[in-house]
Amino acid sequence: MTDTRSQAGARVALLGFGTVGQSVARILTSGDIPGVELTHIFNRQVARKRADWVPSTVTWTESIEDILSSPVDIVVELVGGVNPAHEWVRRALESGKSVVTANKQLIAHRGSELLALAQAKGLEVRFEASVAGGIPVLRALQDGLSGDRLVEVRGILNGTCAYILSRMQKQGASFADALREAQQAGYAEADPTEDVDGADAAAKLAIISAVGLRRPVKVSEIPTRSIRPIEAVDFEYAKELGCTIRQVARAAIEDDGRVFAAVRPALVQLNSKFGQIEGSQNIVSVRGVYGGETTFSGSGAGGGPTAVAVVSDVVSVRRSLVGAPGIATPMAQQPYAVNPDFVAPHYVRFIVNDKPGILAQVTAAYSKFGINIDGVLQLPRFRKDRLPFVTTLEECAESMLDKALAEVGQSDYHVQPPLALPIFV
């Protein structure tokens, strides 16, 4: 890893030092991100916020003017809401600074104007963190799938709804009880309107529609329906239909060219990728005319994942500031040596010509190499002269297991060599 201090880094100012801002500062000061230097932190009542793990070279300020008049290259806006963020971002761009933001309402409502301003100034506004937290879905739509013509996007984009609906599903809770639980767990705000009634997901859908489908739409035109009328009994009926209920955001370009967009509670199949989304997990599935369906899932909220999206945007802006090619060349380094030793729980299947004492011999060999047995499985109805049985093992190194099996494998009762497979849990 390159030492950040040995090269001129892009200077970064943070607006907002809450959960996400603190996570961003942690990453930027970790040494993991070369070429980027945190120089300013802006927050109201900054004295209360000051943290001793932030390098002393960082300037703390309560004045936005300090940031705007400073020589920072990139302003990271994490204050949220349309105002005053809109004014600050506009002025940052006017003073020659690129902007990275996690602010979905700002981008959904004023993104068009801010992006045009950035373009006119030769700067960038990036907003990966505004949709689906740590999942790099906007880049995927914009860049990774730029060779396709995307016609449909579906997502579970609001963690509060996913949390409440999965609680109702699993516990038979009422909406009111599940909401209270979400509020106590920090998954829902005191006023949950923006989440449960769909405005949050609608803002994110407007951004995805613009970036992925290249069809900007007004957030206010996206129809939303609340999850409030969902009752516990709806989950019982949904289950009868092999389904559960989630808040789904969907946008599509229809055959006649019209743009469809809506946010709704909807039935989704229980055993599908969408039906398995819970809590702060987000999922986005896109369909293109050439490439079919591609799905992205991961953490849609939380300081760490959101900060990763913000910092990734900072890195991208920095790359274009220094004129670096879009692609790094990590392969052009000396190769590393591979450690091939798979440490995992294991499944080992034997097929033997049965006789007394086989299991005792196997377990003795395991024991000799320090391997613990988790369980033994033997299904009925197999022929005794071709009898399959299985041992499952606690986590062990494959190299040890190979030695144990080499020892066991000497015996003449094996119809086939033992088969060992790691178990991923």
Next chain:
Amino acid sequence: MTDTRSQAGARVALLGFGTVGQSVARILTSGDIPGVELTHIFNRQVARKRADWVPSTVTWTESIEDILSSPVDIVVELVGGVNPAHEWVRRALESGKSVVTANKQLIAHRGSELLALAQAKGLEVRFEASVAGGIPVLRALQDGLSGDRLVEVRGILNGTCAYILSRMQKQGASFADALREAQQAGYAEADPTEDVDGADAAAKLAIISAVGLRRPVKVSEIPTRSIRPIEAVDFEYAKELGCTIRQVARAAIEDDGRVFAAVRPALVQLNSKFGQIEGSQNIVSVRGVYGGETTFSGSGAGGGPTAVAVVSDVVSVRRSLVGAPGIATPMAQQPYAVNPDFVAPHYVRFIVNDKPGILAQVTAAYSKFGINIDGVLQLPRFRKDRLPFVTTLEECAESMLDKALAEVGQSDYHVQPPLALPIFV
């Protein structure tokens, strides 16, 4: 969409006009990709390959020298294998052309050298299609998650193995029978060694390890085990353990800094994202120290998806050729009108104070607005004065359903307003 002919486009030469090459040509000549122009197609026995849907402006040739001496900007290499692709790509770079390739063996074995050459010449080599087909996973690792420190990557990267193993799982087939079926269906080659014994996945894992973990490793050092010894009985035992079997590629940076990498058949949980992968679907899951786990899935093979990855790379190279910012600004356009009418199968739940004739009235209202009933569900044990029942409807427009429900909703037997939810299948 911008008309491609109205602007100077980056000139693209295709090496290889097989399934993927033809799909790439289809997309490049569709009008969907502005700023890029297909100018040359190279293939052996080109007379046999010539297709009448390719514009007459395209030059067909059997001579690689024609391509190297032409003024094309980007060479798309789709011939596969290390030789002669390596020589051709090297010479293309030396003659000032950037390269896009789908060739995993070339990149895994010679990528380091080719990337260094490209960098020295100020050119690019892009290879998104070499791993996981249409899923833009390399970009996600390199760019979208550049703000994280990734420490583990797991994937199902070989469609032949996924096809064979899911056949064995579902039909209780032997490996030999499932392989034969895969060969007949075009999912396995006559000599399936590279797929079933793990070399294909190992090459892809080496590329992911270099790009995602920034730990280039030699393909030859990645230990592989074949799926050939898997028997039908292993799926029976795996099922007992809540698992199935897939070929899994995994690389990780261990706590002591060593790089682990291996390709193995492994047990994966049946109801997990990995356990549900079948046929040509691929999945890649990455774990970072800040952002946790992020998962990408989609089509790992096939002409269309692979071509999307290739063309997306062409678009990226073209953007850096013309010095366009990495980010497009699709939001800086006039917004489109939203069509809010959700056309989908629907779930409609009523809670009524029961009396005779309710269902007749509901069905009459549906019928009046052209809505077809798919089914009626009424679970036992509910109170008659607060009786929930559900109708499921065939695909219908929400606007029609709203009208039908407005009509039904007039009646005095409703304890709550009817609740309509779309069903995603």
